[in-house]
Amino acid sequence: MNGEASLPQQRADSNPASTSVEPRRPSFLTSHGIHTMRAHNRALSAAALISLAVGRVALGGGATFEYIPNAISANDMSPDGRFVVGSLTSLVEGEEVIYRTYRWDRVSGTILVLPQPGFSAVAVSDDGTVIAGDILDPETNAEVAAIWHLATNEWTALGGLPTGLLCPSRSNSYEISGDGSVVVGLAWADGCKGRAFRWTEATGMVQLELLANDGNRASVANAAGSFVGGFAQGTQSRTPAVWTVDGGMTIDPTATAVGEVFGMNDAGSIVLGTMDGKAVKWTNNLTVQTQLGNGSLMAGWVGTPMDVAGNGTIVGFDRLGPSRRAWIQVGGTGPLLNLKSYLEGNGLSFPTNMIIGICQAISIDGSTIVGHGATGGNGAWIATIDAEPLCPTDIDPPGGDGVIDGSDLGSMLGFWGPCPGCEADFNGDGTVDGDDLGTLLGTWGVCAGAPGACCFGSGCAQLTQGECAAAGGTFLGAYSPCNPTICDNNDLCADAIDITAKINGGPILADNSAATPGQFGGEDTDLPEGSPTCQWALEPWAAHNSIWYRFEAPGNGIVSVAICDVDFPVTANDTLVALYSGECGSLVEVWCAEDGCLDQEYNSVLQFAYGLEPGGTYYLCIMNSGGWFGSLPGTFAFSITSP
Structure with missing residues (x-):
């Protein structure tokens, strides 16, 4: 679904040898690898509501890039872009570390600090009232998957599998369905081995079919929670896998391909993942595999697609060791574009040495992107692209043709005089008059802000002229098709x-x-x-x-x-x-x-x-x-x- 599960954390789980990816909560490096910091359980009686003043660092050309104050991660977003969830900076009191999670309501402009014992918030329902995450069990201090409900402002543990009672970590949430009734993730069982699970209130936590050579995880689901993606331990490393409630399969029947599923659209008809180091998407019931661009933004890096908008635009990032580079594929075709360059093409200005690391989710209309790992800020960020019409004076034919000419002038003159709400009332004063005529004549000719074909070698993407230039392509003209x-x-x-x-x-x-x-x-x-x-x-x-x-x-x-x-x-x-x-x-x-x-x-x-x-x-x-x-x-x- 849109705003799919946050990027899987590296754990001593089903595949210790696999390439590490982002932790979903604060972590630190030791000589033994990546370990998760544990916090003592500290109950807070109520969530804190904070009025949010977002730190905007760049603005212009219809696009914004903003840091979310005190947030170290933006893990998920509701499809309409209203609610964002993730982790805030931790509090340290003596030897005690207190993790804080949040839900940001972008309409009201407030951050709701979620109560303890929750230490991660990884996925949010479409209406923002249910959040999937993890808590530390008050009795055993073991990690347990949990859900938070706005109605009660409390976390409810989802438990674990029967054969994992003695494991130090019982389960972890990775994704939630659109209505908040289904949670999928990773549970520990059978000697503390990784198992993919699906939870509902009616069934409790149910293990999904065990695939390939042990070590399974459910990382993402469609909006209904009926189709699940993740990985199984293949013959070499992690291999992409999918499940329904009736069974599962590895996408490569031999389980030799290395990769995993990271995202999918709400319908589950577009599945995103990595296959042998390349970013790919699967369509037509997984029968068609399409490489995204060159498979990665940077040669030799691993392309990792995370989410897809309703118009096909895909966001993700490249990874190589600890390094990350965020990218976007506009419309789901053409090359992968550096997200920083893409935003610069929409009028923003960034410091030369700034790096945007990880894209986590994109809204259904493609106008809002969230993620974390940007240099020079607090970590978590949100970017928006103005969805206003690029050429409001292009009114004839309906929908525009990319050129402001005599047909548009004729249509405007047909509205002349008092005309509140008319499409030719460009300044919105209720009258089509000389001011509106001046606006139209000032934009005469080809609509400069309209997208068109942008060539990268033999590849093509629909971009504006500024986006194309920032991405190093050759612009073929407004409204020219790929x-x-x-x-x-x-x-x-x-x-x-x-x-x-x-x-x-x-x-x-x-x-x-x-x-x-x-x-x-x-x-x-x-x-x-x-x-x-x-x-x-x-x-x-x-x-x-x-x-x-x-x-x-x-x-x-x-x-x-x-x-x-x-x-x-x-x-x-x-x-x-x-x-x-x-x-x-x-x-x-x-x-x-x-x-x-x-x-x-x-x-x-x-x-x-x-x-x-x-x-x-x-x-x-x-x-x-x-x-x-x-x-x-x-x-x-x-x-x-x-x-």
Whole structure:
């Protein structure tokens, strides 16, 4: 579910040899590894309510980044982004350590300090009234999974498994269902070995099916609490595992793959985890595994996806030893972006040496992210991205088209005069008048704040121009869509993209602005001498910014190519298209065309090139004409058809 379980703690549990990950409560290093500090039970009669003044350190461009005062972790968040839970800094009185947990209500602006004996708060129900965490059992001082209810302001122990009564730690919570009725986590049994559990008030704590080679843990669940993810001890290390109430399975049937499940969406239809060091997601009932970006933000680090928003955006972090780097994958496609760079692209300013460590959760609308491990602050943080319309003056057609032009002006004039609440009343004074007209004219042209395709090598993500620049990508224009071919590097004939399957298919999106040779007057050495022949007569400069495609000729030997699609944002001007037979290095021009599109005066149509050898390979080169400075590279769409 959104705001899934906090990142699993490193424990002397089912897999001592596995890579360590974040503790869910304060820990310290000793010569023997990571150990959890224990606190003596100290009962507090009531929770403390604190008015919260969040420490905002950066603001601008519709985004914020704030530290949560005195908080060392932000472990979970309700799907609507209202409630955040985690741990506050501890109090030390003599030899006694008093752990404090909290629930932050962002609407009221207050932090509720939860009562003892709770020492961790790891997951919150959708309405914020139930929290899963852990307490120290007053009688045995053993760690026990527990839930807190707002109605009683008390923790209730969930107990343990019958064969784990003598274990120093009975159980630990990791996740709670949306309605707060189901808790899943780790229990100790059968000689103090790790067991995945599922708890409800009706059933009590029930062990889930034991998978693979012992050592199981339930780390996350869907909103209903009916589908659970985590890990089992595989043949080498932890291996990803899932359960229902009726049974379980390792995602790799052989249990040899190394990894675990860290998150999932509310429906359980998108499952997030690590597989052999790479961040992945599983869909289609776990039958499709997709690597997220390159699998990690930083080469050689382990990519760890934690949560997914309703629009597919995924947040997580990389880990290498004790080091962490937070990242985001916008829309669930394209590369992993450094979260710090992404926020800078939304107008924030951070110190150069600042590091944002761990993303824990993202709200269902993708506007709010929480986590911890940022340098220069208290540890726990919250980041928001403004969800307001990027271009409020883009009112025609409904929903906008990315351009402020005459259609928007005409729509605004249709609302002229008193019109409270009208979409054309940009300043909200109840009247559409000259002030609103000035606002519209001031934003005339392409909506600069709108997202578009941002290319990273052959990868693509939907980002704003600022986000793309901060992330080191190439921005293709507002509202330009990502497409499997738009970011491909096909500057050379040898890198020509096969478009055989696109004959009589949809438009092929392209961008030749970064093609080499990219300077005006640059000559493509792949082109035969004297080609293309359809350039202007006496043209002294060669064609430039050429990109290459190839296809197998259809059975009738006829194709048409048109660079005339106007539904895609077109920034290229004065293109030409040439068709070649032969092989790269010894091409022969077959057909050539310049201009001809009815809606785009200087873009081209190659109409009915016939006599092609059925099944033969042909090369298509699209380029800008040489000879005048109005021939500009950019984005365009073309189609290839056969009658």
